[in-house]
Amino acid sequence: MKTAKVILVAMVLVFTAVSISSADGIKEKPKYKVVNLTIAQAMYVPGLPQTMLLQLNEQSLLGCGCQAEYTADVTYQNVLYKITGTQQQWVVFFNWAGIIIGNDNNIIFKDN
Numbered sequence: 001m002k003t004a005k006v007i008l009v010a011m012v013l014v015f016t017a018v019s020i021s022s023a024d025g026i027k028e029k030p031k032y033k034v035v036n037l038t039i040a041q042a043m044y045v046p047g048l049p050q051t052m053l054l055q056l057n058e059q060s061l062l063g064c065g066c067q068a069e070y071t072a073d074v075t076y077q078n079v080l081y082k083i084t085g086t087q088q089q090w091v092v093f094f095n096w097a098g099i100i101i102g103n104d105n106n107i108i109f110k111d112n
Contacts, residue, residue, distance in 0.1 A: 032080035039085030039093055042074075049097075051076040052083065058094045 042048050055074050071084045085093070 032075065032078055034080045034082060036082045036084070039083055039089045042081065042083045043093075045076075045081075048074065048076055048081065049093075052093070053097050053099075058090075058099050061090055 037045070042052065052072070052074050056072050061070060061072065069084060069086050070090060071082050074081045074083060
């Protein structure tokens, strides 16, 4: 009877260890917290507009003209911001930053 109890306790410990090691939440923490914002909301997060200018490429974002809405990923202070806006909103943002001149029908990049 003593041997059966020892084996039973050992089995419970083994199953517990296997369950804990295979749990998804314990293996690793997510790298970034993810926040979904519109481009208008992003303008009110201190420091985020400047980070957007550093990390986003306006020519690849607006150059193709193929998407009505575009979501850009920007990492700022260990937070991944997924910023969504229409092409016109992105034109206004980059025009505000002095990178482009024009509207969505006639986009002129200053560096060209």
